[in-house]
Amino acid sequence: MSRPREEKYQAILDAATEAFAEYGFFNSQISKIAKLAGVADGTIYLYFKNKEDILISLFTERMGQFINEIRHEIEECQSAKERLLRIIKTHLRYMQENRSLAMFTQIELRQSNPTIREAISGPLREYFHIIELVLTEGVNKGELLLYDVKVGRQMFFGTLDAMVSDWVISKKPRSLEGMEEVVFDLMCGAFKIGEIN
Amino acid sequence: MSRPREEKYQAILDAATEAFAEYGFFNSQISKIAKLAGVADGTIYLYFKNKEDILISLFTERMGQFINEIRHEIEECQSAKERLLRIIKTHLRYMQENRSLAMFTQIELRQSNPTIREAISGPLREYFHIIELVLTEGVNKGELLLYDVKVGRQMFFGTLDAMVSDWVISKKPRSLEGMEEVVFDLMCGAFKIGEIN
Amino acid sequence: MSRPREEKYQAILDAATEAFAEYGFFNSQISKIAKLAGVADGTIYLYFKNKEDILISLFTERMGQFINEIRHEIEECQSAKERLLRIIKTHLRYMQENRSLAMFTQIELRQSNPTIREAISGPLREYFHIIELVLTEGVNKGELLLYDVKVGRQMFFGTLDAMVSDWVISKKPRSLEGMEEVVFDLMCGAFKIGEIN
Amino acid sequence: MSRPREEKYQAILDAATEAFAEYGFFNSQISKIAKLAGVADGTIYLYFKNKEDILISLFTERMGQFINEIRHEIEECQSAKERLLRIIKTHLRYMQENRSLAMFTQIELRQSNPTIREAISGPLREYFHIIELVLTEGVNKGELLLYDVKVGRQMFFGTLDAMVSDWVISKKPRSLEGMEEVVFDLMCGAFKIGEIN
DNA sequence: AATGAATGAGGGTTCATTCAT
């Protein structure tokens, strides 16, 4: 079983996460990533087709984990209200625990290279879809009020994203902990949760 | 009067806006920008110190215009409610009219180069400040309810940003027109506008 | 009469002398010389064919003056001994009074560009020739003893050149004044002046 | 053992010596040196920090060899007279055997770039120091007469330098062989060697 | 004659990728 293979693969992804987060994609030379990962430059090309492929694999893998966690979390919930709170908590916690990923998401997500943009949009759209599903179901069940689910999702995601963005960019960031209730309260207001019927 | 000087300066900025929006900063070679602007490569260096300087000048100038417009718009308003609606409308309209700028804002804003990030953060923080002022005043006057102004601003800006982001990335984007009312309604809910007293 | 023409020509040569001495030929941009001379970049091309032409004109002109002065000085002398002393004094004085020229001579004389080297070698060979004439005459008249006039000239010139070189390169150079007698004494020994018959 | 590494390093230095000697530092493009050395442009940067570093390394290394040889030669000598003759012979022979180095020394020694000049002055001053030591000892032991050791060194070095300079610049140079005795004789006269006691 | 904005070829350097070991 290719344990060592898997190990090196992960080491490179970890190194890349760190490098991309700190220096950005274009300022993270393969040699820098290789050194961080403790492998030779050439070794990277045994695991990845090229530099772009690292970025894409990285995002897909890490975002996949995140989405799995989100999915898992909301499975246990009974109501849309609970689900939204759970997503808020998971989103903020996960990004806080993976500052590098958060930074990287904030920064490299917006990459302009079309190939990368394309590859990256998949996992992100999946996350958007989950949020929209929760909202739609909430609307259908009369748990919340929302004229446009897409705009609802944009507000929901945009808010969390802006919070993480501030936290990531700020030099002495106040913790994201404890913010969940404040945001949740705003969301409830926006979606009229608890006000209807 | 140095009309031609000013003209070329603007031509280069326009070309850079276009290039950065389409290809990103790192994939926009000076020669590409020069060709788009209809000048020689060397000419660019008569107007800008280096490539970074183009990005910074570009953002500062364009964002400055945007902020002026926002400021001008809200001056005429009587209430926080009106001001928020006006900001929403102006933000969405301005970005729609300047798709390149919107794209560029989405993408390059998150630059990883510290020098650039620093230079760019100024105008953006100014915009954040305006929003927070409006919110604070609204709270003080009892027009809206909000426990944490910063989070309120993050929601407000994050939502608009996510909308523009979707619009920019989407291949056949539905217009941002007509969305204002929907968002505004969500915001009113979130901020309890019209519910208090 | 083209006085102004002549004035600008000299201003440019002066500026170039200064620039070349301080920064060397390759690090003295036309724009730098133009600014020092108080003229526009383009103006330089009304007086000189190209950058190389400045260097060549400069050297030819300045070295010409120097050679004229040398010639004039030795005309009045009666003996080879006197002539050599006079050359030593003139050489050291002239270079000390024209530090820029001295520096420039030391540095740019040795330029590697064949065109320049060729153009420069003329005046220099003329100077060598004068020295060799003095030596030959001295030998013929029995005033000094020397098996090989060329080597004699090499010693004579090489010594002065090394002195100027040290003076130019040294940060706190001791004056070249007062050195004349010391060198002259060495030369007399080498050429057996005053020892024969 | 890193033979190949060392080999390529030397190949680049050799190529640079040749190029600098023929075209000068500024006219020797990295690509030209690379081609001469039989390596790719980028390879040069695996061995040298930048173009300047090549020049400095080159001079330091070659001049170091030369100085070692000089030191070694004079160790065996009994008198100042012998030592001076030995230096003359070694200097002329070494430069003749390394025409490129000689040319390069003549030309690039006088570099105007301060960084380079600084780096280059070290080995040269070392050589000067050796000559001055020999002269001082000779004076102390009563073997030669000299009022100013520094001027004595300037004459000694300046003469040899001018000889090499002539030889290098001349298109059909007469050999430097056989000149040793002539120069040595001049030096003996200048320093009153053999006349005192 | 004088200007200086504009030009664009050229060069030092970087770095993703390859490949012999």
Add this chain to the structure above:
DNA sequence: GATGAATGAACCCTCATTCAT
């Protein structure tokens, strides 16, 4: 598989030279 020396295309920037005014 793993290495890392070598490659060379690509890019930013400089600056001698031109030319419309």
